Amino acid sequence: MWKNLIFCVVLVAFVAVPFADSLTCSKCNSPSGCKSPSSETCSNSTANANKNFLEGYHSNVPTVNGSLNFSCANLTYYHAANYTHTFEFLGCVFNETNVCNLSLNNTSSGWSKKCLTCGTDYCNPAGTFSSSVYTILGSAMAVILAKALS
Incomplete structure (x- = not known):
């Protein structure tokens, strides 16, 4: 149960951070x-x-x-x-x-x-990491964290 909760919190944090900034x-x-x-x-x-x-x-x-x-x-x-x-x-x-x-x-x-x-962010003229990149990295880190805690 705690593993799933930690996994969800970490995932939400990585997905939400790019949207929280202006x-x-x-x-x-x-x-x-x-x-x-x-x-x-x-x-x-x-x-x-x-x-x-x-x-x-x-x-x-x-x-x-x-x-x-x-x-x-x-x-x-x-x-x-x-x-x-x-x-x-x-x-x-x-x-x-x-x-x-x-x-x-x-x-x-x-x-x-x-x-x-x-x-x-920075879509004029050259892009940087997009929110999807943050989501992928966050998901990978959450999976690694869940595996480490199990």
């Missing part, structure tokens, strides 16, 4: 800065700061008066002819911002846009 995104706001982005934890203050930054380049960034729904965004504008990046943004945004539907202030011809929003 969303963490890669962070940069220039093509050169995005070669080695920093990270930021999503909060109303970080999403508002990124909203203010995006307003410098886009005309239709909505105002969100606080939210608990965040996404990681990867927004890149480039010249299609030679794939020269002219603008790049990685960071935390409110879900309601709809980053991929923002209109660029400067509408020079020949620009293309690449955009991604996602909801897991």
